[in-house]
Amino acid sequence: xxxxxxxxxxxxxxxxxxxxxxxxxxxxxxxxxxxxxxxxxxxxxxxxxxxxxxxxxxxxxxxxxxxxxxxxxxxxxxxxxxxxxxxxxxxxxxxxxxxxxxxxxxxxxxxxxxxxxxxxxxxxxxxxxxxxxxxxxxxxxxxxxxxxxxxxxxxxxxxxxxxxxxxxxxxxxxxxxxxxxxxxxxxxxxxxxxxxxxxxxxxxxxxxxxxxxxxxxxxxxxxxxxxxxxxxxxxxxxxxxxxxxxxxxxxxxxxxxxxxxxxxxxxxxxxxxxxxxxxxxxxxxxxxxxxxxxxxxxxxxxxxxxxxxxxxxxxxxxxxxxxxxxxxxxxxxxxxxxxxxxxxxxxxxxxxxxxxxxxxxxxxxxxxxxxxxxxxxxxxxxxxxxxxx
Amino acid sequence: xxxxxxxxxxxxxxxxxxxxxxxxxxxxxxxxxxxxxxxxxxxxxxxxxxxxxxxxxxxxxxxxxxxxxxxxxxxxxxxxxxxxxxxxxxxxxxxxxxxxxxxxxxxxxxxxxxxxxxxxxxxxxxxxxxxxxxxxxxxxxxxxxxxxxxxxxxxxxxxxxxxx
Numbered sequence: 001x002x003x004x005x006x007x008x009x010x011x012x013x014x015x016x017x018x019x020x021x022x023x024x025x026x027x028x029x030x031x032x033x034x035x036x037x038x039x040x041x042x043x044x045x046x047x048x049x050x051x052x053x054x055x056x057x058x059x060x061x062x063x064x065x066x067x068x069x070x071x072x073x074x075x076x077x078x079x080x081x082x083x084x085x086x087x088x089x090x091x092x093x094x095x096x097x098x099x100x101x102x103x104x105x106x107x108x109x110x111x112x113x114x115x116x117x118x119x120x121x122x123x124x125x126x127x128x129x130x131x132x133x134x135x136x137x138x139x140x141x142x143x144x145x146x147x148x149x150x151x152x153x154x155x156x157x158x159x160x161x162x163x164x165x166x167x168x169x170x171x172x173x174x175x176x177x178x179x180x181x182x183x184x185x186x187x188x189x190x191x192x193x194x195x196x197x198x199x200x201x202x203x204x205x206x207x208x209x210x211x212x213x214x215x216x217x218x219x220x221x222x223x224x225x226x227x228x229x230x231x232x233x234x235x236x237x238x239x240x241x242x243x244x245x246x247x248x249x250x251x252x253x254x255x256x257x258x259x260x261x262x263x264x265x266x267x268x269x270x271x272x273x274x275x276x277x278x279x280x281x282x283x284x285x286x287x288x289x290x291x292x293x294x295x296x297x298x299x300x301x302x303x304x305x306x307x308x309x310x311x312x313x314x315x316x317x318x319x320x321x322x323x324x325x326x327x328x329x330x331x332x333x334x335x336x337x338x339x340x341x342x343x344x345x346x347x348x349x350x351x352x353x354x355x356x357x358x359x360x361x362x363x364x365x366x367x368x369x370x371x372x373x374x375x376x377x378x379x380x381x382x383x384x385x386x387x388x389x
Numbered sequence: 390x391x392x393x394x395x396x397x398x399x400x401x402x403x404x405x406x407x408x409x410x411x412x413x414x415x416x417x418x419x420x421x422x423x424x425x426x427x428x429x430x431x432x433x434x435x436x437x438x439x440x441x442x443x444x445x446x447x448x449x450x451x452x453x454x455x456x457x458x459x460x461x462x463x464x465x466x467x468x469x470x471x472x473x474x475x476x477x478x479x480x481x482x483x484x485x486x487x488x489x490x491x492x493x494x495x496x497x498x499x500x501x502x503x504x505x506x507x508x509x510x511x512x513x514x515x516x517x518x519x520x521x522x523x524x525x526x527x528x529x530x531x532x533x534x535x536x537x538x539x540x541x542x543x544x545x546x547x548x549x550x551x552x553x
Binding site: 126127130136137138139140141142143144146147148150151152154155158199200201202203204205249250251252256 | 395398402419449450451452453454455456457458459461464466467469470471479480481482483494505506515517518519
């Protein structure tokens with residue numbers, strides 16, 4: 001396997017993009033990445049597109065050739081492949097693109113992630129994405145994605161003394177970071193009180209513990225590291241790309257407060273990158289629901305099991321420790337267009353590692369980690385990036 | 390949801406029909422065709438035997454749902470729990486016959502046969518298990534008959550298929 005670099009990145013505004021179609025946002029992100037990487041369209045050999053539910057949202061399947069077509073590339077007859085892994089669709093598409101380049105099957109590929117969620121009502125959008133959990137043995141009995149994560153939160157609070165305010169600390173941090181991100185869905189700041197007292201979705205999680213329904217797209221351009229300098233002055237190396245899966249239903253897990261898929265994807269990624277958690281300066285953590293972010297920090301090895309509540313109280317990942325998380329604003333505040341999330345996380349890390357993150361920049365960031373989850377952890381993808389000096 | 394899709398799960402949803410691995414004796418719900426934990430994983434193919442859960446168990450975690458799942462809008466707020474059954478398998482289901490705020494981790498419950506949701510005024514009605522506090526559930530049909538599997542009348546997969 002050869003080393004793979006990210007040569008260019010692009011991302012649309014995240015939010016309720018009433019005036020923009022799925023095709024438009026998909027293409028915009030892709031072209032930004034192409035221009036950023038100074039690649040000719042003729043250099044591309046494949047398109048990978050992460051998307052969870054275009055059929056349910058738009059009554060349109062078969063979207064990979066659709067985006068290829070409207071990008072003006074149908075005449076090149078490239079392979080265009082849609083990748084679906086619930087909320088982890090974007091990171092999984094990146095994983096597939098990474099494998100294609102690492103293996104030598106392709107030299108240059110574009111990886112996109114896109115979701116258009118606001119063409120259906122908020123309620124309908126929630127029901128669509130609930131299907132990332134087990135429809136037959138969870139949803140049929142009254143479960144929703146937030147209620148399943150709420151049960152994880154309840155258990156974590158029961159086992160480890162995690163407090164309601166500890167959960168709220170992460171959305172507060174996310175909104176704080178997103179206030180500096182012009183592409184974020186929400187740019188307002190919120191307080192712990194606002195989160196704790198926000199309208200109840202599934203006790204103990206309120207609406208401000210839950211990421212929003214967003215439209216958006218993101219894209220990255222991948223190529224072999226050895227020739228990366230021809231296309232960019234600031235290549236970023238993919239130091240690791242790892243996937244792990246687990247039982248579909250939350251109730252079948254070995255432990256309800258541990259996502260073994262995240263534990264395993266994380267271990268494999270740190271092994272592949274020959275790094276340890278303390279080497280990571282900047283991390284994008286999947287906090288579609290606040291509790292998910294807390295336990296991910298434990299499961300990835302940044303904390304021991306049960307320590308997340310204390311770490312939130314201490315602000316350990318909000319600027320006081322060695323790793324700063326969710327500089328983009330995270331899923332909570334940057335937004336959550338499902339298939340785009342995993343790619344957007346990597347776009348943020350690339351900006352950080354290139355030193356281009358402006359108001360959100362962490363000085364001297366060398367190593368970044370992105371963590372993206374599908375459902376309640378049936379899939380986890382961990383991607384690690386390194387600055388190339 | 391198309392009728393057949395719900396109907397085909399009737400033995401499981403009405404009667405807690407699971408399976409047990411003949412090699413390692415682990416019990417599963419819903420039934421599995423191969424044993425996920427057994428070291429003889431592949432050899433367990435064809436050796437998974439039908440096994441009915443008693444429906445008795447205990448709440449291991451729960452939530453009070455305010456933003457409902459599809460078809461549950463009229464029931465909010467409702468208590469949803471993960472229940473560990475005495476035979477081992479864990480299930481997700483609503484907790485009823487108790488005020489949602491009184492549900493606690495460790496609450497002893499028993500499965501009870503209930504209407505889950507309706508597909509609109511003229512659509513299919515879905516039935517299946519919910520959980521009730523153990524003493525409450527005992528007042529339902531089957532009370533005092535401890536040998537019965539839960540309060541749900543035993544129905545073999547064949548007879549339920551013939552009847553449905």
